Amino acid sequence: MNEITESRKPPVATTGILGWLRMNLFSNWINSLISLFVLYVLIQFIPWILNWTIFAADFKYNFNGEEIINRELCSRVLDPENGGACWAIIYVRFYQFMYGFYPRDEVWRVNLSYIMLAIAVVPLLFDKFPFRKHFLKFTYVFPVIAFFLLNGGLGLESVSTNKWGGLLVTLVLGCTGIALAFPLGIVLALGRRSNLPVISMMCTLFIEFIRGVPLITLLFFGMVMLPLFLPEGVNMDGLARVLVAVTLFQSAYMAEVIRGGLQAIPQGQYEAARSIGLSYWQMNMKVVLPQAIRISIPSIVNTSIGLFKDTTLVIIVGLLDLLGIGRGALADTTWLGLAYEVYFFVSLVFFIFTFAMSRYSLYLEKKLKTGINMGAD
Amino acid sequence: MRSKLNFFSDEKFRSIFFQTLVIGLFALGIFFIVQTTAYNLEKRNIATGWRFLTDPAGFDISFSPFIDFKSTDTHLDVYFVGVLNTLLVSVCGCIAATILGFLVGIIRLSSNWLLVRVAYIYVEFTRNVPLLLQIILWYSILIQLPRVKQSLEFLDIFFISNRGVYSPRPVFETGFSYVFIAIILALISSFLIRRWAKKRQDETGQQFPVLSSAFGLIIIAPLILFFIIGSPLSFDYPALKGFNFKGGMVIRPEFIAMFLALTIYTAAFISETVRSGILSVTKGQREASASLGLKKSWIMRLIIIPQALRVIVPPLTSQYLNLTKNSSLGIAVGYADLVHGFGGISLNQTGQAIECMVIVMATYLTISLIISLFMNIYNRSIQFKEK
Numbered sequence: 001m002n003e004i005t006e007s008r009k010p011p012v013a014t015t016g017i018l019g020w021l022r023m024n025l026f027s028n029w030i031n032s033l034i035s036l037f038v039l040y041v042l043i044q045f046i047p048w049i050l051n052w053t054i055f056a057a058d059f060k061y062n063f064n065g066e067e068i069i070n071r072e073l074c075s076r077v078l079d080p081e082n083g084g085a086c087w088a089i090i091y092v093r094f095y096q097f098m099y100g101f102y103p104r105d106e107v108w109r110v111n112l113s114y115i116m117l118a119i120a121v122v123p124l125l126f127d128k129f130p131f132r133k134h135f136l137k138f139t140y141v142f143p144v145i146a147f148f149l150l151n152g153g154l155g156l157e158s159v160s161t162n163k164w165g166g167l168l169v170t171l172v173l174g175c176t177g178i179a180l181a182f183p184l185g186i187v188l189a190l191g192r193r194s195n196l197p198v199i200s201m202m203c204t205l206f207i208e209f210i211r212g213v214p215l216i217t218l219l220f221f222g223m224v225m226l227p228l229f230l231p232e233g234v235n236m237d238g239l240a241r242v243l244v245a246v247t248l249f250q251s252a253y254m255a256e257v258i259r260g261g262l263q264a265i266p267q268g269q270y271e272a273a274r275s276i277g278l279s280y281w282q283m284n285m286k287v288v289l290p291q292a293i294r295i296s297i298p299s300i301v302n303t304s305i306g307l308f309k310d311t312t313l314v315i316i317v318g319l320l321d322l323l324g325i326g327r328g329a330l331a332d333t334t335w336l337g338l339a340y341e342v343y344f345f346v347s348l349v350f351f352i353f354t355f356a357m358s359r360y361s362l363y364l365e366k367k368l369k370t371g372i373n374m375g376a377d
Numbered sequence: 378m379r380s381k382l383n384f385f386s387d388e389k390f391r392s393i394f395f396q397t398l399v400i401g402l403f404a405l406g407i408f409f410i411v412q413t414t415a416y417n418l419e420k421r422n423i424a425t426g427w428r429f430l431t432d433p434a435g436f437d438i439s440f441s442p443f444i445d446f447k448s449t450d451t452h453l454d455v456y457f458v459g460v461l462n463t464l465l466v467s468v469c470g471c472i473a474a475t476i477l478g479f480l481v482g483i484i485r486l487s488s489n490w491l492l493v494r495v496a497y498i499y500v501e502f503t504r505n506v507p508l509l510l511q512i513i514l515w516y517s518i519l520i521q522l523p524r525v526k527q528s529l530e531f532l533d534i535f536f537i538s539n540r541g542v543y544s545p546r547p548v549f550e551t552g553f554s555y556v557f558i559a560i561i562l563a564l565i566s567s568f569l570i571r572r573w574a575k576k577r578q579d580e581t582g583q584q585f586p587v588l589s590s591a592f593g594l595i596i597i598a599p600l601i602l603f604f605i606i607g608s609p610l611s612f613d614y615p616a617l618k619g620f621n622f623k624g625g626m627v628i629r630p631e632f633i634a635m636f637l638a639l640t641i642y643t644a645a646f647i648s649e650t651v652r653s654g655i656l657s658v659t660k661g662q663r664e665a666s667a668s669l670g671l672k673k674s675w676i677m678r679l680i681i682i683p684q685a686l687r688v689i690v691p692p693l694t695s696q697y698l699n700l701t702k703n704s705s706l707g708i709a710v711g712y713a714d715l716v717h718g719f720g721g722i723s724l725n726q727t728g729q730a731i732e733c734m735v736i737v738m739a740t741y742l743t744i745s746l747i748i749s750l751f752m753n754i755y756n757r758s759i760q761f762k763e764k
Contacts, residue, residue: 024490031489038491198396202403212745213738214702216716221738224730228417229410309507316509316708323510339517347506347514354505 053344056084060091068092070334077337089338090345093329097345100165100320106157109149110168116142117175125360143179161239165320167349169239173311173321177246178304184247185254186293190284192259203255210252215310218245223317242314246307253303261296262288295368301361305354312350322346414731429727430456436722438713440629452723459715460740466632466714467701467744470639474700475693477640478647485652496648503645509706511642516634516710525621534614536622539630545612546626552609559599567591631712635704643700647693654689655681686759694752698745705741715740 013022025035062068062075068088076083090097099110120142123135150172152158164172191203210218222245226236236244265288273283293300315324326342329335418425430453438446441458442465484496503511520539523529528538536543567590574585603610615625658681666680708717715737724733 024488027488034489035491038489038495042491042495196392196396199399202399209742212742214705214716214741216705216708217720217734217738217741220716220720220724221734224724225734228414228730231413232417305505309505312507312509313706316706323507323513327513339514343510343514343517347510350507350510351502351505355501358505 052084054084056082058084058086058088060088062088071336071338074338085341085344086338087341087345089329089335089341092335093325096325096329097166097322097349099168100325101163102159102165102168103157103163106159109156109159113146113149114171116145117171143176161237164239166325167322169314169319169321169324170308170311172239173243173246173314174304174308176243177250177307177311180243180247181250181254181307182300184251185258186289188251188255189258189262192255193262207252207255210249211256215245215249215313216316218249219313219317221245238317238319242317242319246311246314249310250303250307253306254300257296257299257303258292260299261292261294264295265292298361298365298368301357301364305357305361308354308357309350322349423728425729425731427732429729429732432727434723435726438718439711440632440713452719452727455723456715456719456736458713459718459720462707462712462718463701463704463714463716464744466635466639466707466712467704469636470643470700470704471697473636473640474643474647474696477644478696479651481644481648482651482655485648486655500645500648503642504649508638508642508703509709512634512638512706513709515637516630519630519634522630525617528617534612536615536617540621541627541629542633543615543622543625543627545614546624548611548613550609550611552606555606556599556603556609559602560595563591563594563598567594570594629712631707631710634710635707635712639700639703642703643696646696646699650689650692650696651685654685654687657688658684683759687761690752690756690759694749694756697748697752701744701748702741 012018026032056075058068058075060067062073062078063083064078066073068074068086069092071077071086071089074083074086074088076086095104095107099107102110116138119135120139123129123132124139126132129135148154148156150159150164150168151161188203188207191199192207194200194203219242222241223238226241226244230236269287269291270283273287278286311321312323314321315327320328323346326346330339330342431451433449434452434455435448437448438455438458440462443461444454444458446454446458481496481500484492485500487493522537522539525538525540528536528543530536534545567587570585570590571587574587578584613624613626615622615627617623662680662684663676666676671679704714705716707714708721711717720733720737724730727733
């Protein structure tokens with residue numbers, strides 16, 4: 001009587017791969033239809049794109065084994081049916097994409113700056129980095145070193161900024177814009193929340209004005225109007241003028257993000273700081289800002305991604321960033337008509353940077369969440 | 378006993394002192410800038426003033442769907458053409474991006490694994506590549522379409538070539554205005570019917586077929602009127618004459634590239650706000666409505682969406698603002714918007730940099746303010762009203 005019935009296995013269609021497929025792809029007939037359609041499109045598309053970008057593509061030599069030096073030698077020009085992408089244009093122009101027209105003898109300076117940038121930034125991003133304190137000292141002096149290294153001076157031959165280009169300009173604009181806009185944004189955010197009506201109104205007006213107009217008009221402002229504002233004898237080169245515009249633009253967005261962080265700090269923190277006798281600046285520097293900035297870092301990274309993408313706008317005012325060099329390569333008659341290769345490459349470079357930044361912001365958000373929860377428990 | 382130094386530790390005095398200092402410095406800075414600018418302008422022989430606005434522009438604008446622009450028209454006309462073009466691409470982009478963004482946002486929450494992945498890849502790729510690059514890429518695809526002579530034909534009335542899309546142009550004849558008035562009246566009355574039906578349902582529980590009555594009023598009734606009057610509408614068909622099409626209506630590749638890029642780029646951002654908005658509605662709401670026996674589509678329409686909208690609308694507003702500001706990138710492909718037409722060509726021809734930039738910036742500020750005003754009103758209307 002007390003015979004135990006053996007437990008039966010669940011139906012085959014609900015476990016394992018089959019169960020997963022049924023749950024996620026074929027749960028009802030509409031889903032099945034959609035899944036089959038998407039699968040069909042992907043089966044058509046993925047091999048084609050892989051073939052075009054990798055298997056049928058030329059890198060340095062075409063299918064005859066000749067080294068590609070102009071568009072006529074590209075496989076896709078010789079054989080439009082089977083030829084894939086012609087990456088030779090990137091290969092030939094790689095130097096320009098990375099450094100612009102920086103003199104070849106001096107290019108070690110750019111390379112050194114790239115390496116130092118990595119050393120300066122990575123410890124800043126991860127607070128578990130070994131010897132982080134010492135590295136951060138380097139981060140503070142890095143902008144000065146990089147300025148002299150790239151620009152010349154102190155015994156180094158001077159390289160005019162109109163020779164800079166490609167990734168160099170993109171990174172200089174992005175990094176300098178973010179680095180300068182950060183302190184400016186803090187000041188503006190504090191100013192907007194200030195009790196002094198004049199200061200609060202001026203900061204609010206500035207922030208709302210900048211956020212209300214497109215970046216391109218600010219770049220035009222930097223290019224056409226700024227020279228009119230400056231007294232005689234003061235000359236700013238193109239890069240510096242664009243940097244002014246980019247910094248002003250970014251600082252307004254940064255200010256709003258930091259203001260969000262400031263608003264999230266409970267009133268008790270302000271009152272406690274005041275009650276132990278801290279002055280306004282002491283209160284902000286020692287109590288409020290460290291907390292506010294900590295919680296707004298993910299949003300700061302997100303606006304920085306926006307700025308990094310927006311640096312491409314400088315091609316409209318004539319600077320040659322990564323996209324500008326790409327367009328220059330396309331205008332060259334020896335490489336005419338290879339637009340997709342160039343735009344694919346430039347997109348890829350931007351994607352690598354911005355995707356890494358957005359992943360980092362997600363990682364921070366997750367870390368911040370656990371940190372706050374632990375504090376509350 | 379108060380010494381003179383203690384003045385400074387008085388908060389009121391300090392506040393007034395610092396504010397006067399800031400105003401003083403600001404005024405001094407403005408004064409300096411105005412002085413140097415006046416000097417610089419004089420040295421470069423640039424006369425200031427707004428007189429250039431009434432000078433003939435002397436250049437042509439290839440895309441001006443609302444105003445018939447000739448090169449003898451003034452710079453002020455250039456400005457209006459630019460504003461209209463900016464608004465045209467912004468409005469079209471906002472509508473299309475909202476539809477696509479909601480679609481992708483909902484897809485990303487669907488149960489179809491494959492579709493979710495594809496939507497995710499779309500969002501990540503378009504968000505992380507600069508918009509300018511996408512605009513230029515779309516444009517370079519569009520201008521590689523076949524030439525006018527070999528243009529792709531659809532039904533013998535649509536022609537797609539590297540000069541744009543040619544389609545028949547509707548010609549409104551006398552009497553069409555009645556149909557137009559009928560449509561407007563139908564819109565107003567269906568709006569009133571909806572209000573009345575809602576009130577009646579609240580009071581008595583009886584339902585009224587609002588959707589079908591609105592359909593009948595807005596579409597069927599004007600259509601009947603249209604045929605009674607005698608079809609006062611004809612089409613002007615494009616025809617190939619010589620090297621180009623004559624007649625019909627053309628949508629230029631610049632516009633299509635701008636529209637596609639702005640829509641696809643902004644929709645990726647909108648889909649993220651839609652997704653987080655829907656996720657913000659707690660699971661209990663869904664379960665509670667399911668236990669009341671509501672249909673799945675009703676749960677979405679009556680329970681989830683109204684609550685999600687409260688979270689979605691504020692970031693949606695800033696996406697609309699972004700799209701409008703991003704439409705200024707039309708200059709990269711030669712779309713004759715405000716920045717390209719007035720802030721670019723007019724500025725270069727007249728040399729009136731300050732005046733042109735001030736006008737352009739003021740216009741964008743006005744557009745931004747109007748958008749946020751309307752969205753704020755809408756936002757207030759959908760917020761939770763406590764009774």
